[in-house]
Amino acid sequence: MSEVIKTVWKGNMAFEWDVNGHKIMIDAVEAVGGENRGPQPKPFMLASLGGCTGMDVISILRKMKVSEKLDDFTVEVSGELTTEHPKHYVSMHVNYIFTAKNGEELPFEKLKKAVSLSEERYCGVSEVYRKAGIKMTSEITVK
């Protein structure tokens, strides 16, 4: 399967992405000559991971009938960059934060199972980062 993403220059340091028909403005910050008209592109390596694994997990939890007990579900992805060029991620940590609805108890084993299935089987983003030698860690937080 093949995909094509366009990144079109909009003057100065700004560009516009066309991702399957959804348009997003990106820009550099003022310190490097941009105007901060949109986010920077590199952190989308982390965002892509958070979105990919988040969708895997919620999809599995819906099948397990666990999603209806959730008041909130947030995936926080942090990444550590080198200081030398080319500045790239050398480690990433994913925190899966689940908040139960009032009066509901979340089944921890099922949350763990959903996260493991994403990490080991479904998430094609983390697969690439692991192959690249990025140190990948994760934790599950239940509130």
Added chain:
Amino acid sequence: MSEVIKTVWKGNMAFEWDVNGHKIMIDAVEAVGGENRGPQPKPFMLASLGGCTGMDVISILRKMKVSEKLDDFTVEVSGELTTEHPKHYVSMHVNYIFTAKNGEELPFEKLKKAVSLSEERYCGVSEVYRKAGIKMTSEITVK
């Protein structure tokens, strides 16, 4: 240097990214239970590359006084996914498409130099993909 990106569940298969204060809705397509309220997360691996190398190249071309001769600059990134889980990119191709303003001639050697500097020295996104064993190729198109 450390960065944190949040991906917050918005019901069904939709999530909202917070990338340095810029919020973006992502979603799955209808075929897999989503409502297509936003783009999917995985193609942002390609978008991140296009944005990163596009900003490198335009930054260098501004210093070389070449950017003022440009009517348009588009970076097209295509990627080939495996069909097996975890579905991940195995090859990527970047097409740097430069269009000159009416009556201007673009200095091809300078375009080539700017692209090489990004590929070999500055782009931390392609660095990770190369390390992951993804087959990376590129071309320069002048219009």
